[in-house]
Amino acid sequence: MTTFVIAEAGVNHNGSLDLAFQLIEAAAEAGADVVKFQTFRAENLVAKHAPKAAYQKCTTDPDENQFNMIRKLELDKQQHGYLINHCHKCGIAFMSTPFDCDSLRLLTDYFKFDTIKVSSGDLTNAPFLLEIAGVAAQVILSTGMSTLGEVEAALGVLAFGFVAPKDAVPSPEAFVQAYTSKEGQALLRQRVTLLHCTTEYPAPIIEVNLRAMDTMAQAFGLRVGYSDHTQGIHIPIAAVARGATIIEKHFTLDRTLPGPDHQASLEPAELAEMVCAIRDVERCLGDGIKRPAPSEWKNRPIARKSLVAARATQRCDPLVLVCKRPGNGCTPFRYWELQGTAAGRHYERDELIDA
Structure with a gap:
């Protein structure tokens, strides 16, 4: 108004x-x-x-x-x-x-x-x-x-x-x-x-x-x-x-x-x-609806975090995970689900975990 x-x-x-x-x-x-x-x-x-x-x-x-x-x-x-x-x-x-x-x-x-x-x-x-x-x-x-x-x-x-x-x-x-x-x-x-x-x-x-x-x-x-x-x-x-x-x-x-x-x-x-x-x-x-503004979408993957390997990991080794930028990988909401599970492949340190 x-x-x-x-x-x-x-x-x-x-x-x-x-x-x-x-x-x-x-x-x-x-x-x-x-x-x-x-x-x-x-x-x-x-x-x-x-x-x-x-x-x-x-x-x-x-x-x-x-x-x-x-x-x-x-x-x-x-x-x-x-x-x-x-x-x-x-x-x-x-x-x-x-x-x-x-x-x-x-x-x-x-x-x-x-x-x-x-x-x-x-x-x-x-x-x-x-x-x-x-x-x-x-x-x-x-x-x-x-x-x-x-x-x-x-x-x-x-x-x-x-x-x-x-x-x-x-x-x-x-x-x-x-x-x-x-x-x-x-x-x-x-x-x-x-x-x-x-x-x-x-x-x-x-x-x-x-x-x-x-x-x-x-x-x-x-x-x-x-x-x-x-x-x-x-x-x-x-x-x-x-x-x-x-x-x-x-x-x-x-x-x-x-x-x-x-x-x-x-x-x-x-x-x-x-x-x-x-x-x-x-x-x-604004209209009061809580949602990302148009200008924010491009910043979500930059500012948010994903699950990444805390260290180099071989296939079948337990995953040790941390949350780091960028945010275009697996959501940190899955941290407790995936932490300690067997790696499906080799990961380098800081590599994004497959979703």
Whole structure:
């Protein structure tokens, strides 16, 4: 299976359309499948006096609140159109994470996107999840900061949105019924991919817990991927080896640029290296059948051993055998059967024993 690589431009455009265009070009050149931005209106996303996260205070003006920081990073409808067109020119798919219902409708109703990536911060935003379930054919749900129970609750909301009639009344009980129904489970398997994530920027290696991917796959029977916030490229590569179907990774043109996410992002050359390594991992995983690879056949007689005479032996003398290369003679598995038996002919030392 080919891993779907999302190059997360996010808000690393810093509000500049030209910078956003360069990010698209870098993602396409790196070989990513999609470049993803973020679609929001600050007034719908953040309360006017909401504080910043600690990492945001370190990478932006510490005296500025989250609302003012976010507002400078909005992309309007016209800018979205420009970015989508530029993606088409560069041969890479466009995606964006919506953070409010108006932004969701812009992506699905106006631009006709049917795959929606949901931020970890909205995993518990049940009304928003229900809106997404009503308009998205495919949902990629990031699960940072969550427990297994919270993921299950979110899946219940999505299942309800998939199966319930339009006039059905949402409730926790209705979500559970939809989640446990045969139809709900089938639609979740068809339409939802979970992304394991550690929501810290950068994420400490010791807190990544890639085995949680296995836990979610076993618990829910859904496709699972990984959204990475660690520094470097080795952790997402490990996630692919562990079965991730999607890799999402922040990238920037320059980690020294001002802004909340640049420092925890890859630069273009690193993004290209990550994509190349992921493709190598995909190729090396194989089909799981244990058998000699085509290139190995020629090496079997060279590397393996056969039964040979330990010393010169006359016909009818007891054979004294040892195992030596090459491996194109009698198999060493017959050592106990043939050791000490009468030689059928004369053997020189190190001569292969007749099978």
